[in-house]
Amino acid sequence: MKRIALLPEGSVSHEAVVQLLGDESVELVYHKLISDVFLSTVHGKTDYSVIPIENTIEGSVSLHMDWLVNEVDIPMRVEWVYPSIQNLIGDREEFISDSGEVDFTRIGQILSHPVAMAQCQQFIRKHAPQAELVNAGSTTEAIGIVKANPGQGLAAIGTTLGAATHKLDILAERVTDHDNNYTRFILIGKEELPKLPKPVKQMKTSVLVTLPEDFAGALHQVLATFAWRRLNLSRIESRPTKKKLGSYYFYIDVLESVDSVLLAAAIEEIEALGCQVRILGSYPSYTYQELISEVL
Secondary structure, eight states: OEEEEESOTTSHHHHHHHHHHTTOOEEEEEOSSHHHHHHHHHTTSSSEEEEEEEETTTEEOHHHHHIIIIIOOOOEEEEEEEEOOOEEEEOGGGGBOTTSSBOGGGOOEEEEOHHHHHTTHHHHHHHOTTSEEEEOSSHHHHHHHHHHSTTSOEEEEEOHHHHHHTTOEEEESOOOSOTTOEEEEEEEESSOOSSOSSOOSOEEEEEEEEOOTTOTTHHHHHHHHHHTTTOOEEEEEEEEOSSSTTOEEEEEEESSOTTOHHHHHHHHHHHHTTOEEEEEEEEEEEOHHHHHGGGO
């Protein structure tokens, strides 16, 4: 049985991997910190790790991207998109008003992961502006703190699965600022997945390009190698190399398999420009609609 490392039980990562794998028999190994999720697979304790790397609202998860690029060398094996549906969670009896409705003004603190908290600012400002916002290591950790401190005026932002795990109530559903709030997840591992969740419609290759320092117009020429071959780029992002100020690499997602003749030729041309090229993975890419189509 394959073992998969991920963030705590009840987190969006937990919901997402269940959506990806369905009834596939795997052992889920939960970790409090994303560094432990990465290192679990690095050290061979698990076969794969679930990593959230991008969100519709907040963009790239910089810490996770830096780990993927600078700390580990494990290929991406599959990517999928899952909706980040956040809810306000707590003990309903603690906040009930005389009219029988939840009184959000009784909330003293709202706890959550910083990314989840940032996705719910409009709701917080409108319904609980008095609440102190407290960061936690994960949405699940936040819910656990609320569960462990009854009667203290605490609420958490987290998933429906997280509320059920800790046997707390949903005080308000879908409190995110935008309905189209999705998170992009990747599964990294040293081996190919033995079984893909669905037939592959779209392959993607993630490429890391580091430009030569003394080559004016290098980025333009790199992009041109893709453009004239009509290779579609779904993402390009610059990140510091952490070697010196002003030194950057470019993370590029190409909607093509690395086995493609066109992509192989593009990479060869980029290397001929004096750029360093690293393939982070070539993998199937699933939309949320593709993953749920079988159950609709």
